[in-house]
Each structure stands twice: as C-alpha cells, then as structure tokens.
Amino acid sequence: NLYTTVVPEDMAVGSTILQVIASDADSGKNGRIVYSIEKGDVHNQFNIDPNSGYVIVASSLDREQKDTYKLLMRATDGGNVPLSSTANVVIEISDVNDNPPKFTSSNYTAFIQEGKRAGWSILKLEVKDSDLDRNGGP
Numbered sequence: 581n582l583y584t585t586v587v588p589e590d591m592a593v594g595s596t597i598l599q600v601i602a603s604d605a606d607s608g609k610n611g612r613i614v615y616s617i618e619k620g621d622v623h624n625q626f627n628i629d630p631n632s633g634y635v636i637v638a639s640s641l642d643r644e645q646k647d648t649y650k651l652l653m654r655a656t657d658g659g660n661v662p663l664s665s666t667a668n669v670v671i672e673i674s675d676v677n678d679n680p681p682k683f684t685s686s687n688y689t690a691f692i693q694e695g696k697r698a699g700w701s702i703l704k705l706e707v708k709d710s711d712l713d714r715n716g717g718p
Contacts, residue, residue: 581667602655620651
C-alpha cells in the first residue's frame with residue numbers, strides 16, 4: 581500500500597495529515613490493530629495515533645531542510661503470535677514564503693567614472709532567497 585500527500589511547511593504542530601487504514605478478519609483482541617511508524621522518521625517529525633492510524637505533525641516542518649519524507653508504517657494485530665503488515669507513506673512538503681531575501685554580501689563598493697552617461701550600470705547587487713521560485717522572486 582502507498583499513501584501520498586502534500587502538506588505546507590507551515591502546517592501547525594498537532595495537525596492531522598492523513599490516516600492509514602488496515603483491516604483484520606479476526607475478531608476481539610486478535611483483530612485489534614495497533615499502528616506504528618517503523619522507519620523513515622529519524623527526526624521525529626511525525627506521530628501516529630496507535631489506535632486510529634492518524635498521522636500527525638509532531639514538530640515544525642521546513643521544506644528548505646527536507647522536502648519529502650518517506651515513512652514505513654506498520655499495522656500489528658493483537659494475536660498471541662502477532663501478525664503485521666506495512667504501508668509506505670510519502671509526505672511532500674510544499675513551500676510557503678517564509679524566508680526573506682538576503683544580499684550575498686554585507687558590503688558593496690562602487691566606483692563611478694567621470695563622464696559616464698546617465699543610466700550606465702555602476703554596481704550589480706545579488707540577492708538569494710531560500711524559498712522556491714514562486715515565493716523566492718526572480
């Protein structure tokens with residue numbers, strides 16, 4: 581199974597992203613399913629509710645640090661010999677305009693030659709923005 585979703589990098593901590601769903605033909609305790617994150621969440625960005633399978637934002641996201649998470653979820657039943665199954669979850673982090681443009685240098689020096697016409701270029705300023713093009717400007 582594969583679940584995919586896109587969430588903005590400014591999604592609030594505690595927000596629900598999606599729900600993974602597993603079923604078990606057994607009844608009673610043997611049919612009770614517990615969900616867990618098996619791997620892929622090395623920085624503990626997400627939690628999963630063990631009873632419902634809801635995936636929740638656990639800490640602030642930042643697309644400029646990591647733009648995609650690939651998690652492996654496990655659903656385990658309550659049998660005496662527990663059986664389990666896994667599903668892949670891909671969470672893409674979309675950009676928001678959360679970084680200001682920054683000059684590439686803190687000081688610039690320009691020399692103006694005498695006699696140059698109006699409109700002559702005297703200095704090139706360079707600015708960088710960590711956001712993607714739509715939010716980062718030209």
